[in-house]
Amino acid sequence: MSVQGKASLPVIKRLPKYYRYLANLSAEGRDKVSSSELAHMMGTTASQVRQDFNCFGGFGQQGIGYKVEVLRTEIGKLLFGDGELLPTVLIGAGRLGSAVSSFICRDANGYRLIGVFDIDPALMGREMGGVPIQPLEDLAAFCAEHQPQVAVLCVPRQSAIDLAGDLVKYGFTGVWNFSHYDLSVEYPGLTVENVHLGDSLMSLGYRLRNKE
Amino acid sequence: MSVQGKASLPVIKRLPKYYRYLANLSAEGRDKVSSSELAHMMGTTASQVRQDFNCFGGFGQQGIGYKVEVLRTEIGKLLFGDGELLPTVLIGAGRLGSAVSSFICRDANGYRLIGVFDIDPALMGREMGGVPIQPLEDLAAFCAEHQPQVAVLCVPRQSAIDLAGDLVKYGFTGVWNFSHYDLSVEYPGLTVENVHLGDSLMSLGYRLRNKE
Structure with missing residues (x-):
């Protein structure tokens, strides 16, 4: 299966959802699934499902359905x-x-946590996710030795702004970003996945306050 | 300002981001901002910004820019x-x-936390967000008395499946959903905002592993 390199971000963001639903179907012992059944689970249309899969070569024939395990x-x-x-x-x-x-x-999920960093002296020596918490000032030396690829940013906006240039310098290629600073605007070479929880809450509020 | 009722979900999801950027500009003492400057901050195009704002009546004239505080x-x-x-x-x-x-x-963010519920007896009596943690079996009585509108679901998938019908029955209209069960498929009357952290990590992984 070769990637066609033409999948748009919305399609990419749906892939894990497809994967989860297929894992559920597989656990239920299901052998085949149709694009319309997948569409119903995803809250979308069968044509959207087929279009999504076509970005990756199609994954098998329409009409007779997809094999769950293959897909x-x-x-x-x-x-x-x-x-x-x-x-x-x-x-x-x-x-x-x-x-x-x-x-x-x-x-x-495909990741391995190898280091945890913070600026709070009270946290040093404790563990998180089975890894000792270290002072942020040791990050440069740590990266030189261990070459981490992904940084997960759970810091305030200003700290993220201050850190961003260093992350690029230390060789990070991806950021899972919970801060309210969009690093990708200034550093287009970084692959950034933003999770803005406050934004998520606010847009829910909009939808609740402006319901038909 | 009347809502035109034609804003699509992607537009709605960008509103908090606009709001944050405008708050930053306002804090910097900025008086006016152009659609192209907003576009740069958002990582989008000026035409997209104007199109977004047109869903809500336009927010002022093009060409001379928007007044930050009004916007x-x-x-x-x-x-x-x-x-x-x-x-x-x-x-x-x-x-x-x-x-x-x-x-x-x-x-x-526009919310008021009035109750916290869990099934773990060890948590009872503790507080979270200034609110005492109560047993989940008391949720029905609590809702009858206090009419909460939004449920935030930080439970596993199966618990969310088990709970969904009750949430509708108890009168909830909105769900901020961290579970891997999309309630909106079965309960279209609920307004659901999904935050699937595992999915977010996986799609970041796809982008890192399939970089050009």
Whole structure:
């Protein structure tokens, strides 16, 4: 399965959802699934499903449906490559960092937590996700030795602004960004996935306050 | 400012981001901003910005730019209505619930945390976000008395499936959903904002593993 390199961000963001639904179907012992059934689970249309899959070569024939296990394996390859976990560092070991660490540590997501950093002296020596919390000033030396690839930013906006240039310099290629600073605008070479929880709450509020 | 009722979900999801950028500009003492400057901050195009604003009546004239404070106030009205906070209940008081509670408690996001529920007896009597943690079996009585409007679901998938029908019955109209069960498919009357952290990590992994 070769990647056609034409999948748009919305399509890419739907891949994990497809993967989850297929894992559920597989656990239920299902053999085949149609694009319209997948569409119903995803809250979309069968034509959208087929269009999404066409970005990756189609995954099998229409009409007779998709083989659940084949489809799950192919999408898994897209998401996880050869299964090598991405070496990852968490920056910011507060409450949010703590919650987020459990997602990084879940091997099934494709990452390996190798370092946790914070500026709070009270946290030093403690562990998070099975990794000792270290002072942020040691990040440069740590990166030189261990070459982490992904930084998870659970810090305030200003700290993210201050850190961004260093992250690029230290060789990070990806950021899972919980701060309210969009690093990708200034550093287009970084692959950034933003999770703005405050924005998410606010847009829910808009929809609730402006319901038909 | 009347809502035209034609804003699509992607537009709605960009509103908080506009609001944040305008708050930053306002804090810097800026008086005016052009659509192309806003576009640069948002990582989009000036035409997209103008198109977004046209969904809500335009917010002022093109060419001479937007008044920062007027624009911020108008978007604020869209997001927060008359400023009344939405009464909200957190279900699931684990690590994720703890991190998430601080976002609900931030008045600026438009919500008011009035109850926290869990099934773990060890958590009872403790507080989260200034609210005592109560047993989930008391949720029905609590809702009858306090009419919460929004449920924040920090529970596993199966618990969300088990709870969904009750949430509708108890009168919830909105769900901030961290579970891997999309309630909106089965309950289209609910307004659901999904935050799937595992999916977010996986799609970042796809982009890192399939970089050009």
